[in-house]
Amino acid sequence: MNTTFDVRASTLPGIKRKAKSLGRDQSLPHRAALDASARLSGFESFQHAQKVLQCDRRVHRVHSVFLSAYWRDSTVNPSSGLEILELSSPRPLEEFLSRYQCGLAQNLQGFFFEYSDHLEMRSNASSQARAKEILTRAALALQFVEAARLRPVTTMAHRKAMEMAEQLPYCDHVSRWVCEKSGDWIMLDEPYDHMMARQAAAQVRDAWVLSSGLHWAKPRWEGLYNPGQTVPYFVTNSAELLRRVVSSVEGLAEQNRTGIASSAFSSQPHNGQFISPARERDGKKRKPRPGTTFGFSKNAVEYRWREGYASRWRPAQQMSMQNHHEMGLTLKRLYASNTPLQAHAKLQEIQSELENWMFAEYRLEDRDDVDVDVYYGGHDLQKYTGVEAMVSAVDHLRSILIGTYLDSKPLRDYLKKLDSARQLILEAAS
Incomplete structure (x- = not known):
């Protein structure tokens, strides 16, 4: 109701x-x-x-939480830098957000838990203004999580419980949350304001909630996704949780009426790294930012670099196109076969990475000479019938890999995935 x-x-x-x-x-x-x-x-x-x-x-003791984002502007006057935002919090960061929850929260996608008092965005923002916007929205998310005593949903059980709420007509920019104490769930729905200005849409939504047995409210608060452009609504199965969360966010709206002061931001060079007070106090040195240094791995080469992310590696050797075609056909036939779901997921990872290796190996070749359908596409693929045939196909893939590439870490990593898929196929049949 x-x-x-x-x-x-x-x-x-x-x-x-x-x-x-x-x-x-x-x-x-x-x-x-x-x-x-x-x-x-x-x-x-x-x-x-x-x-x-x-x-x-x-x-009340105030704790500092730091958010940082690198930026690189490649427009008329190329420039770059590192923006840092200091946020005051009633609780230490680790008390209301865990490392594995960080990237699952609205406005925190792309951030990682760099240290106990510091979240860092992995990739580069496109400009200094964009970096500040991203940091401001991330700060709003942290304030929301702390004040409302909520956590981003991380389990299939909670996702399953919220499926009905996600059928709310015209819902958009949905984020899923769970109460840290009771375990009750609440959904934040943030459609654009022009959609909610339509009387017909509002009536349809109101009628749906009335018939669903759920509770909802529109707080006096600008929300998280795009404050000022979207209209936040909370939907939940718990009236008490709704009351508490609405009260919390409306308190935040009072506190944030003047916005985040420009003095809360500071800047550093792009080639530097922010050392948070907690890291400095603990005497812990930072590793270089991923994607900014060159490494070495026996019989392997880096084939993809991106600032903020670990480099991608492949075996240093080149597989013949004939063998790539054979690998691709075998994987596509396994894909079409009745492989167990978990084995299927492992084989998909291998399929995707082998295609990456093929294009990296033949990077200097004329693109017309490299068939883009080697690992994907095709019709009327013959399925493998029975466990023995599927296991034999996996063994065939393994023999081609070890017959082509010398021992290396990327090869070992994907042989492990292949062996795991083989074992899952056997276990499903037993």
Whole structure:
């Protein structure tokens, strides 16, 4: 059902704003309205709220969280740099965001947990302005996660539970969250404002929520995806979680009314690395930024570089096009066969990487001489029937690989994947 409720303000400005609404709606004197608003937020009176909240602010310890992003502008006047944003947080970063959750949160895709107080974006932004925009949005996400006590969804169980909510008509830019304590889920839906201005769309959405048994709310908050251009809505199966999250984000809206100050940003050269205070305190040196140095690996060569990411390696030898065709046909036939799902995923990884190796090996050749359909495409492929035939096909792939390439790390890595696929095929039959 569609739930409406009084949101509990968590700040003095929020309590005052709520008091104005109560005074207008219930014809209360201003002082009585302040006390009523404070009681809705769990305080005895407005004076009690002032004492508690002001005391909390005095004793509250602030923790610094740093966000950084490299940028490279290749337009008329090429330039580059590193932008750093310092954010104040009530809790240390590690207390409300884990390393594996980082890249799964809205606005934090592309960031990684560089140190206990520092998130770094892996790739380059296209300009200094774009880097600052990315950092500002990432800061909004961190503030949201900390204040609302939510975590980005990371499990299939929670995704499955949220499938119904994702059928909300006209939903867009969806992000999925779960309460850190109760485990209840909540979805943040952020369609563009011009879509929500259409009365028909709003009516369809409202009717859908009424019939779904879910709860939703539109908070006084600009959201995460594209503040000022999109309209945030929360959808959940828990009315209590909805109440708490809406209260939290509306408190954030009060705090962030003036935006992030330009003084919170600092700049460094692009060829440098930001050393956070916690890393410096612990005396931990940073490794060079991935994709900016050259390495060595026996019988292997780097074939792809990208700043911020580990280089891609392949065996140093060249496989004949005849063998590439044979490998491609065998993998395509396995793809068409009834291979177990997990084995199928391993074989797909091998298929993709072997195509990369082929194009890298024949980089200097005329593109017309390299068949782009070697590893993908084709019709009427003959399937392998039975476990024995599929295992024999995998063994055939292995014999071509070790007969072509000398021992190297990239070869060993993909032989392991091939052996794993073979074992999964056998296990599925037993």
